[in-house]
Each structure stands twice: as C-alpha cells, then as structure tokens.
Amino acid sequence: MYGINLAKGLMVTLKNFTKKPFTVQYPEERVKQHPRFRGEEFVWYEERCTGCASCAKYCPLGIIKIVTSPSETAPAEGDKYKLELFDISINRCMFCGLCVEACPYDALFMGSGFEQGQYSRKDMVVDIDQLRQADKHPSTFFRPQLEDTGYDPRADRPLHWQEVGREGWQWHQREKMGMRISRPVPSDLLPDEPKVDSSFVEDNPATPALTPAEEAE
Amino acid sequence: MNCVLGSDNILNDTVLYRVIYEAVGQVLPCGMSYVVAGLAMMLLLVNGVLLGAGLFSWVERRLIGRFHNRIGPNRWGPFGMLQPLADLVKLLTKEDLTPRGADKLVFAIVPVVMVAPVILVMAVVPFAKDTALANLNVGILYILAVTSITSIAIFMAGWSSDNRYAMFGASRGVAVLISYEVPVVMSLLGVVIVAGSMSLDDVVTAQAVPFFLVQPLAFFVFLAGTSAELNRTPFDVAEAESEIIAGYHIEYSGVKFALIQAAEFGAVLTSSAVMVTLFLGGWSGPFASYLGWAWFLMKIGILAFIFSWVRATFPRLRIDQLLAFAWKFLLPLSIINLFATALEVYFLRDAAGTLDTTDLWFMAGINFGVAFACLLIFGTLIKEKVRPAGPITGATLSTGEAD
Numbered sequence: 244m245y246g247i248n249l250a251k252g253l254m255v256t257l258k259n260f261t262k263k264p265f266t267v268q269y270p271e272e273r274v275k276q277h278p279r280f281r282g283e284e285f286v287w288y289e290e291r292c293t294g295c296a297s298c299a300k301y302c303p304l305g306i307i308k309i310v311t312s313p314s315e316t317a318p319a320e321g322d323k324y325k326l327e328l329f330d331i332s333i334n335r336c337m338f339c340g341l342c343v344e345a346c347p348y349d350a351l352f353m354g355s356g357f358e359q360g361q362y363s364r365k366d367m368v369v370d371i372d373q374l375r376q377a378d379k380h381p382s383t384f385f386r387p388q389l390e391d392t393g394y395d396p397r398a399d400r401p402l403h404w405q406e407v408g409r410e411g412w413q414w415h416q417r418e419k420m421g422m423r424i425s426r427p428v429p430s431d432l433l434p435d436e437p438k439v440d441s442s443f444v445e446d447n448p449a450t451p452a453l454t455p456a457e458e459a460e
Numbered sequence: 461m462n463c464v465l466g467s468d469n470i471l472n473d474t475v476l477y478r479v480i481y482e483a484v485g486q487v488l489p490c491g492m493s494y495v496v497a498g499l500a501m502m503l504l505l506v507n508g509v510l511l512g513a514g515l516f517s518w519v520e521r522r523l524i525g526r527f528h529n530r531i532g533p534n535r536w537g538p539f540g541m542l543q544p545l546a547d548l549v550k551l552l553t554k555e556d557l558t559p560r561g562a563d564k565l566v567f568a569i570v571p572v573v574m575v576a577p578v579i580l581v582m583a584v585v586p587f588a589k590d591t592a593l594a595n596l597n598v599g600i601l602y603i604l605a606v607t608s609i610t611s612i613a614i615f616m617a618g619w620s621s622d623n624r625y626a627m628f629g630a631s632r633g634v635a636v637l638i639s640y641e642v643p644v645v646m647s648l649l650g651v652v653i654v655a656g657s658m659s660l661d662d663v664v665t666a667q668a669v670p671f672f673l674v675q676p677l678a679f680f681v682f683l684a685g686t687s688a689e690l691n692r693t694p695f696d697v698a699e700a701e702s703e704i705i706a707g708y709h710i711e712y713s714g715v716k717f718a719l720i721q722a723a724e725f726g727a728v729l730t731s732s733a734v735m736v737t738l739f740l741g742g743w744s745g746p747f748a749s750y751l752g753w754a755w756f757l758m759k760i761g762i763l764a765f766i767f768s769w770v771r772a773t774f775p776r777l778r779i780d781q782l783l784a785f786a787w788k789f790l791l792p793l794s795i796i797n798l799f800a801t802a803l804e805v806y807f808l809r810d811a812a813g814t815l816d817t818t819d820l821w822f823m824a825g826i827n828f829g830v831a832f833a834c835l836l837i838f839g840t841l842i843k844e845k846v847r848p849a850g851p852i853t854g855a856t857l858s859t860g861e862a863d
Contacts, residue, residue: 249774
C-alpha cells in the first residue's frame with residue numbers, strides 16, 4: 244500500500260534515535276589506539292644511538308640527515324661519535340617505518356602521536372633537540388621486545404633507554420662501544436617490577452659488571 | 461486614575477493585558493497606559509517567539525543529530541544550548557550584502573515580511589486560559605490570512621534578488637504554498653464545523669475530546685499541509701540545497717539571513733501552536749487553570765519533535781510529486797472529511813445545535829473508520845508510477861523515453 248513505507252521509514256529513524264551515538268568527542272575522548280601505531284614524533288634514544296646512519300640510508304625519501312663527528316670525550320677509542328645533527332624532515336615522512344626496522348641498536352622507534360600539526364613547513368623538521376627532549380612513548384612497531392611486555396604507548400609511562408632494547412645481544416650486555424653516556428636510570432622511571440632485565444646496568448650493585456674474564460668467554 | 465477596560469473591548473479577555481493596563485493606569489492617563497500595556501505584550505510576544513525560534517533551532521539540530529546517530533551541537537553552554545547565540549553573533553558580524561541588480565527596497569523588507577506573520581499568528585493563540593493576546597471571533601480566518609503572507613514574502617525575495625536560483629526557488633515555493641493552502645483550509649473547515657466557532661478559545665473549550673481523534677483525517681491533512689507550507693525537508697523544494705543552493709534566500713546574508721532563519725524556525729513553533737490549539741486540545745489538561753501553559757508547551761514540544769522526526773526521515777519530493785500529493789491526495793481526503801463531518805454534525809447535534817462528549821466519541825469512531833478506509837483506497841488507487849527499468853538502448857537514450 245502507498246504510504247506504508249513512510250511509516251516504516253519513520254520507524255527506522257526512531258530506532259536510530261534510541262541508539263547511543265557513535266560520535267567520539269575527540270579532544271576529550273579518544274579511540275583506543277593500537278600499540279603498533281606508526282605515529283609522529285619519532286622516539287630516539289641518544290644513549291643507544293651510535294650515529295651509524297642506517298636509518299638515513301634506509302629512508303626511501305631521504306629525509307633523515309645525520310652529521311657525526313669524533314667525540315672529544317674519548318677520541319682515543321676512535322669509534323665513539325658525537326651526533327651533531329639528527330634532523331627528520333617529517334613533512335615528507337610517510338611513516339613506512341623502514342628507518343626503525345633498519346636501526347641495529349634499537350635507538351629509533353616510531354612515535355605514537357598524531358597531533359603535531361604545524362603552521363609552517365620550517366617547523367615540520369624535527370631536530371636533535373626536539374628528539375632529545377620529547378616524551379619517550381615508543382610505538383611497539385617492529386619492536387617485539389616492547390610488545391612482549393604489553394606496553395601501551397598512549398596509556399603507559401615514558402620508557403627509559405635501558406628498558407627498550409633487545410638485551411640478549413652480547414654487545415648490549417653492558418654499555419657498548421658506541422654508547423657514550425652512562426647515566427643511571429632515574430628512580431622515578433624505574434618500574435616497580437622491571438619488565439626488562441636490567442642486569443646490564445653497570446652501576447647496579449646487585450649485578451656487578453662483567454669481568455674481562457667473563458667477557459672473553 | 462482608575463482605568464478599566466470596557467467589557468466589549470476585545471482585549472478584556474486577556475488577563476495579562478488587563479493586569480498590566482490597570483497597573484500602569486494608576487500612574488499614566490488611560491490612553492497612554494493602553495499603549496504601554498500593548499507595547500509590553502508586544503515585547504513579550506516578539507521576544508517569546510524569537511527566543512523560542514532560537515531555542516528550537518538548537519533542539520532540532522540536537523534531535524536530528526540523534527536521529528543520525530550523532531550528538532549535535534554540544535560545545536557551547538550546557539548541552540550546547542548557547543549555540544543559537546553563537547550563530548546569531550556570527551551572522552550579525554557578517555557583511556550585509558545586496559546584489560547590484562536587486563530591487564533594494566523589496567529586498568530589504570523581505571525578512572521583516574517573513575518574520576511578521578510568524579509573530580502575528582501567536583497573537584490569537586491562547587497559551588493558557590484567557591491568555592491569548594486577542595480572542596478574535598474569526599481567529600482561524602485570521603491565522604489563514606496571516607500565514608498566507610509568507611508566500612508573498614517568498615516571492616518578493618525571489619523576485620528582488622536578481623538571481624535565477626532565487627527565482628526558481630520562489631516560483632516553486634509559491635506553487636507549493638498556494639497548492640497546500642487549499643487542503644489545509646478544507647481540513648480546518650471540519651474543525652470549525654465541529655467546534656461551531658472560529659474563535660480559537662471556543663475551539664479549545666469545544667475539545668472535550670481532542671480533535672485529532674474526532675478529525676483524524678483533518679489532522680493528517682493539516683500536518684502534511686503545514687509541513688509543506690513550512691518548507692521543511694520532505695517538501696523543501698523552494699530551498700532545495702542540492703538543487704538550487706538555497707532557493708529564494710540565496711542572496712541573503714548577515715542580519716537578513718538571521719531573520720529569515722528565525723522566521724523559518726519560529727514558523728514551526730507557531731504552526732505547532734496552532735495545531736495544538738486546533739487539534740490537541742490547546743491548554744486543556746489536568747489542572748488546566750494553573751498548568752495550562754505547561755500542557756500547551758508540552759504539546760508544542762511533541763509536535764516539534766514530530767516535525768524534526770519527519771525532517772530527519774524523508775528525502776525531498778520532486779516538485780510534480782509534491783503538487784500531485786496536494787491536489788490528488790490531500791485535497792480529496794480533506795473534501796471527504798468535510799462531507800463526513802458535515803453529515804455527522806447534521807445528524808448528531810441536539811436542538812440547540814451543540815454536540816456533547818458522547819457525540820464527539822461517536823464521531824471519532826466513525827471518522828477513524830473513514831480515515832482508514834480513505835487511506836487504504838487512495839493508497840491502493842495511487843500506484844507508484846515506476847516501471848521496471850528495461851534495457852537501455854541507443855534509441856531510448858536519444859529520444860529521452862527512458863523514464
């Protein structure tokens with residue numbers, strides 16, 4: 244009958260009227276984000292970085308610029324570099340994550356943010372100071388050691404450099420040759436139950452540093 | 461100076477007016493207090509209607525948002541209630557443009573001509589017992605006369621804008637308004653016959669049974685016809701955004717646009733108020749002598765919800781479908797309703813020419829049967845003239861016979 248479908252249409256909208264709206268009030272509410280989200284503001288740990296520039300080489304867009312110079316702190320060792328520049332021109336970045344996959348020392352992580360909009364293109368270049376000072380909420384992308392701990396970059400606390408590596412590697416057992424800075428872990432950053440084995444920390448009295456004899460084995 | 465309104469004065473029935481008049485009459489001469497009381501009532505009415513229009517624009521946006529599973533405006537004020545204020549401030553700060561080829565005088569007075577009938581209608585609607593501004597004995601005629609000014613305003617807007625889209629919208633709008641005027645008036649005749657009066661106050665007191673039960677067909681025709689006259693979504697060919705951008709008010713901006721919008725939203729409220737008075741029993745309800753205004757506002761709210769619901773549901777009709785709906789469907793229904801009502805009243809009324817409650821219930825029963833029979837018959841007679849699509853060939857494309 245002509246007109247019966249009008250009533251049906253009214254009922255359809257009335258049914259939707261009683262449903263809960265699916266709007267997410269964005270600045271106050273957020274959609275739950277996957278820990279592997281490849282976001283902005285790369286998380287970079289200066290302590291782990293050797294300046295090998297693998298990330299710059301692997302970047303398909305060539306937007307990472309690294310300038311290193313021999314470190315004045317230990318020039319005799321010859322292999323310690325000081326990072327002068329670490330610029331990521333994030334305006335052309337496509338967040339493929341190849342730089343993170345390329346990093347041999349787990350020093351570079353994808354970030355978890357998406358709110359770094361800027362008014363100027365100049366501001367889109369993330370320089371070394373920004374990378375140093377940014378909150379370290381690394382994405383678990385290509386970092387199974389983080390994923391295994393169940394780390395949620397958006398909800399959990401920032402991670403310290405000693406908590407994020409694949410520490411099974413021999414040269415990570417202690418401060419490696421390329422690592423220049425040995426700062427103790429601030430106590431407020433230490434988890435109550437360390438998710439990652441931190442026995443490699445040299446100044447940890449519970450686990451003394453490996454002796455040269457052990458190292459030789 | 462003790463000023464007392466004459467008992468033959470048309471404003472004597474309005475309690476609020478009489479109170480203001482007598483209070484002001486203590487200090488001012490009677491002639492001046494007459495004017496002052498009138499201005500006070502005017503202030504109340506105009507601000508009431510315009511504030512109501514603003515509030516309704518927010519309510520409708522929230523409601524339609526919820527119908528679409530959204531939230532709607534909720535950023536400013538509690539639940540976004542100050543959104544109309546934000547819209548108003550935005551529109552007031554916009555440039556008030558007049559097209560170069562426009563008829564400047566006509567173009568400028570259109571918003572006023574649009575808002576005026578909306579406010580004028582409220583003058584005769586009784587908000588509560590003895591609270592209408594004027595208890596006209598030709599109230600229904602007055603409402604019909606005043607609301608038809610809108611079609612002139614729409615045509616003025618379209619004609620003076622010097623814009624083809626505005627002209628399209630205006631001619632569509634006038635076609636729709638004139639077409640729907642006929643079934644709406646015919647449906648109101650049934651109400652007038654049953655109530656035995658054109659005064660809205662008498663219509664309210666006559667509704668021992670609400671007239672949407674006694675006159676279901678008339679209520680349906682009036683609802684459909686009014687939403688067409690309001691240019692709202694299923695019938696909004698006059699300002700169809702996707703076809704002719706904004707129709708007759710395409711060239712309006714700033715304050716003028718704000719007034720036109722206020723007139724559109726206010727018209728929904730005033731139409732709801734008229735419909736409440738004519739069909740839903742007006743201010744009558746439990747404790748009507750104290751809570752009449754509350755019942756009145758509640759019923760307006762229900763009707764406004766129905767308007768928003770219809771708007772959120774139906775897509776726009778084509779102009780020919782729209783006119784066909786008026787002439788081929790609503791007009792026959794209203795004529796049938798008129799005849800049925802006239803016969804029922806002729807046979808049921810007592811010697812004094814009045815109907816008691818039993819008669820009204822009896823009429824309600826008959827008229828519901830008539831309404832269902834009519835809808836069934838017309839629904840079956842008017843087949844949707846959509847043929848199944850045949851194969852599209854080059855011949856049909858070139859001659860345009862595909863439809």
